[in-house]
Amino acid sequence: QKEVEQDPGPLSVPEGAIVSLNCTYSNSAFQYFMWYRQYSRKGPELLMYTYSSGNKEDGRFTAQVDKSSKYISLFIRDSQPSDSATYLCAMNQGGANNLFFGTGTRLTVIP
Amino acid sequence: GAVVSQHPSWVICKSGTSVKIECRSLDFQATTMFWYRQFPKQSLMLMATSNEGSKATYEQGVEKDKFLINHASLTLSTLTVTSAHPEDSSFYICSARGGRDGYTFGSGTRLTVV
Numbered sequence: 001q002k003e004v005e006q007d008p009g010p011l012s013v014p015e016g017a018i019v020s021l022n023c024t025y026s027n028s029a030f031q032y033f034m035w036y037r038q039y040s041r042k043g044p045e046l047l048m049y050t051y052s053s054g055n056k057e058d059g060r061f062t063a064q065v066d067k068s069s070k071y072i073s074l075f076i077r078d079s080q081p082s083d084s085a086t087y088l089c090a091m092n093q094g095g096a097n098n099l100f101f102g103t104g105t106r107l108t109v110i111p
Numbered sequence: 112g113a114v115v116s117q118h119p120s121w122v123i124c125k126s127g128t129s130v131k132i133e134c135r136s137l138d139f140q141a142t143t144m145f146w147y148r149q150f151p152k153q154s155l156m157l158m159a160t161s162n163e164g165s166k167a168t169y170e171q172g173v174e175k176d177k178f179l180i181n182h183a184s185l186t187l188s189t190l191t192v193t194s195a196h197p198e199d200s201s202f203y204i205c206s207a208r209g210g211r212d213g214y215t216f217g218s219g220t221r222l223t224v225v
Contacts, residue, residue: 043216103154
């Protein structure tokens with residue numbers, strides 16, 4: 001079983017739609033949860049960073065963590081064509097430990 | 112925010128030659144650097160972790176003699192692909208631990224071995 005599972009998609013939505021991206025994980029020691037956005041042939045860029053359970057909102061983006069279910073989500077409201085990218089979830093126990101990544105979900109927002 | 116500069120962004124080399132990829136943290140000290148490899152439409156695969164001034168720790172299945180990592184200072188880490196072969200063609204990305212954002216990624220290097 002992989003440490004982190006993520007549906008690779010691809011996912012296509014019309015402009016303005018609400019997008020829901022999800023990951024599940026198996027290691028209950030994970031405390032730090034991130035969402036990265038990666039454009040083609042570029043390095044990942046940090047979108048959201050959450051510690052432990054709860055919600056965090058930043059503009060059109062909302063990150064949710066449910067540690068009891070080992071399930072995290074990223075919601076994108078009013079999606080834009082510029083949101084078209086691959087979204088990677090990542091997590092770890094903290095400290096200087098490496099991040100464990102999901103496979104990434106490829107999102108296309110159609111104008 | 113924190114910035115990691117990775118060079119070159121792309122390189123084409125002949126089979127059997129060596130290629131060096133550099134990652135520099137521009138505005139913070141990177142205590143730990145991670146090197147990843149990414150195949151098309153796949154996630155990042157950790158190759159090795161390096162701490163400044165010490166030997167890198169390689170993940171299982173990664174040949175340390177083929178992928179040489181040097182982390183000589185708190186702002187510079189290099190990955191050298193030695194005697195490259197076509198199967199080494201991939202997208203290589205570094206990540207630095209440190210700075211306000213926690214983990215900062217370079218922009219990646221696309222290596223093509225012909």
